[in-house]
Amino acid sequence: MDLHRRVQSQTSSTSTATPSKHAFETRVADVKSPKSDINALILDYLMMEGYPKAAEKFQKEANLKPRQEDPTINARQQIQHAIHVGDIQKAISDLNELDPGILDSDPHLHFSLLRLQLIELIRNARGYDPSAAINFAQEKLAPRAASNEQFLRELEKTMALLIFPADKLQPDLAALLHSDLRRNTAAQVNEVVLQRHTERREAAIRQLVRMRAWAEASCRSKKGNLPDRIELGLNGDDNGNDPMVTT
């Protein structure tokens, strides 16, 4: 058995496609992506973003153990979930239970959550009596907005939702009703909790992905020797088979 030859064949092209390969692709194929790093990135991601079941399974299947147990992971998932479904009241109370000082320490976050709560009240009130929403706005948001320009503007914008019909909204108003606002707010809350407990705001994998995007853009701006398009390989195998996951 000639191992050299075998090793050669193993480290060459990972693609079974075109015969001529760009020099860049060849270099990429030669570089190792250590599993220990990848596994660490994934576990870190699952824990930071709040996917406790997946995190647990992964620890077992990949034989990993995080150095510090994270007691907040379940709570964080719960809170995010509450925000996702629009139950802001629950989210706020869960949040206070998890970390009593957090909303006081971050007035902007607090206001964002309250505003989201107002939006949900408005959403539910559409076509019906808006007084619950208005009372809420007067009680909870107006006092904070009184002393803060930015809060005031956001409050005014939100209140405009009461006036205009849903299908005639300007884009910036429509955005308030979009699920992305919930998703983003939930992510923000998650980050703040993490920052207070672990001193990191986000999973490392996010920075890696951004680094990838930035590096390519920088290289291209310097007219580096790159192929026209560098695929990540998400969309199925090189053979063009169906992707493994469909949503």
Next chain:
Amino acid sequence: MTNPNPFPRRMSSFASANNGSRPLRSAGFSHLLNPPPDSGSHGSGASSHAGAPFSSLDAGAAHLGNAPHGLDEGRRSHRTSGANLPSFSRAFDMFTSKEPLLAGPNMTYSGVGSSASVSKTGFLSPSYLRGSGYLEKLAEQHKAKLMADRETTMSKGSSGTVFAGNTGNTESRSVTLHTKLPSGIHRGVALNLIERPPASAELEDVVSPLPTRWNSDDKDHTVEVFGDGYEVKYTGSKGSEHEAGAIRADNPMPMQCGVYYFEVMLLSKKREENIIAIGFETRKAQLSRFPGWEGESWAYHGNDGKIFASGSNSGRLYGPTYGAGDTVGCLMNFRTNQVLFTKNGEELEIAFKDPSFKDPTKSFYPAVGLKRPGDHIWINFGQVPFQYDIDGYMKKQQKMVTDKIRSTDTANLAPPLNDTELIQQLVLQFLQHDGYVGTARAFAEEIHMEKQALNMDADVPVEGVNIKDDEDANNRQQIRRAILEGDIDQALIYTNQFYPKVLEENGQVYFRLRCRKFIEMIRREAEMNSSLQEAGVKAKSTSQPRHHTGNDTQRTYSQNPGGEDELMTEGEEEMMDTEEDGSELRTGNPEDETMAMRAAGVSELCQDALEYGQELRDEFKNDPSHEVSKHLNEIFALMAYPNPLEVKEVAHLLDGKGRVAVAEELNSAILTSLGKSSRAALENLYAQTTVLLEDLRKDGGDGAFVTIQNVIDDIPKAQVN
């Protein structure tokens, strides 16, 4: 700005907090530990500590003691009468604390960054470059060279030569390493040759080495090099108006560092006007002229505080004058094409800005120019901590780049996915690809739940996250599980059952699996041994026949060339000892009998291991590959240790991480044989980023300031069971 008492300041630079790492060899601390003033010592004794800057200085400095002089090549420690302590003496431990070195006014010191060091093998790693892609690469090259040297000649141990880490003079920035990297060394420290595929020493990927010493072949005749290559003295007669003695360093400032910095301390005795120039130049500049006055030469002159750029005779006013006792630093920032100087730890303004600094055809060498007899300087290339907070400067540059990255939009990577979706897909695909079936399923469910929660329009159903029921993934997972549990036999059974051709077609993986089986046997035995040892019983061998088998095998082993012989005798002795102890086991005590059974079990394991080992050797004895026989020797050597888990040189072979590595290799091989990509998109991303960063690093731009390792290091460490 003259410092009323220059010495404490200087002491501060050398005595910065050296956190428990090896004491600095070349720090010039020796004089500080010398006997106090009443000994009146001044220039006696042969101190040969490189980098020791203090020659005979003025009154008030008597306690600073001996003059470093003479070129010293080796790193011998000196035990001259009380005066000098070897560099690694415990006395240097005082530098690991932050207590004042000498009691008295103005004599406390503060650390300016972590300690710099020169390794045993001569590898220079300045503090501000630690963790950088450049230094990582340079270290690899250094290791590769050492390994190559070791393999071609008998091992020289750790003495090495002073210049081991660098290849001396270079004409250009490109290839300075002419040895082919031995197979197995790759982008990553070559801890285990077998694990890395062979690399080709592509010229474009070689980085140029750091400046480490003054170059006595690249200087004017009026100056001489001293003090282990760090000091320069003007030894000519007083020259004419325009003449000077210049000298350059052995290597140019490498662009790939991103930022390069050095400091020069003026040691001249005279307090009168010293005409000294500090800067950098290409080799085109004449050595009989001051740096700055010639073309392709830039410098900061001490007598008038002016800076001179590339051949201008008049220069322009820049900063303070400087003279004896001052430390002047020169900082080249390749990212911004700017140069600035520092004086006694303080940053001065930007001095030069010139895009030609990034010209890849030009090499800029650190340089100084002296003029008067008695002019004497010492340079710090990073072998000891700097006065100026260069680490802080570097961190600021890094932050600028990481902030840029943080605000990058990832929308172009895999449109139309946004960041969050993209990452979810990357993670999910990886989990599937590598056969982490349970995790993939759990994650998919959680993502689905999330989507449902966010879905506000009851009329639009959320599609399920459909994981193709991947039988293949299940199979691969079973195989992986078996390996991770150490049951190689089971893994082999599964593999042959599900993917019969794979092992045939992948000889290396097959070899690794077989070796791993052997390692697991040793490991089991070692573990049992240690538990028995804890119970106070040595259990290596209990029976005569086994002893003989042992000897036979050992005799076969001793036919191997190289270092195995020592190990064999150790092992043999061990076995002989335990032979005698074996009789202790039969005491009739039930506890002891369980022990005896266990001991017998261990010896059985040992026997099995031996037999298997022989099998293994026979099977692969005809393999021409050097790596194969090397690896076999490595693992067979394990047998010589009664408890290899405790012997740190070999314990790593038994590490659980080895299981992970083998599992991954097999998984990859299977995937390839199925025609699937052997790498998931996330791994591609990682690899692509590595290559892109390498390219970005080449001209000292942003890429020089970030590495993927920085990102990974951010994660609190997970442990493999």
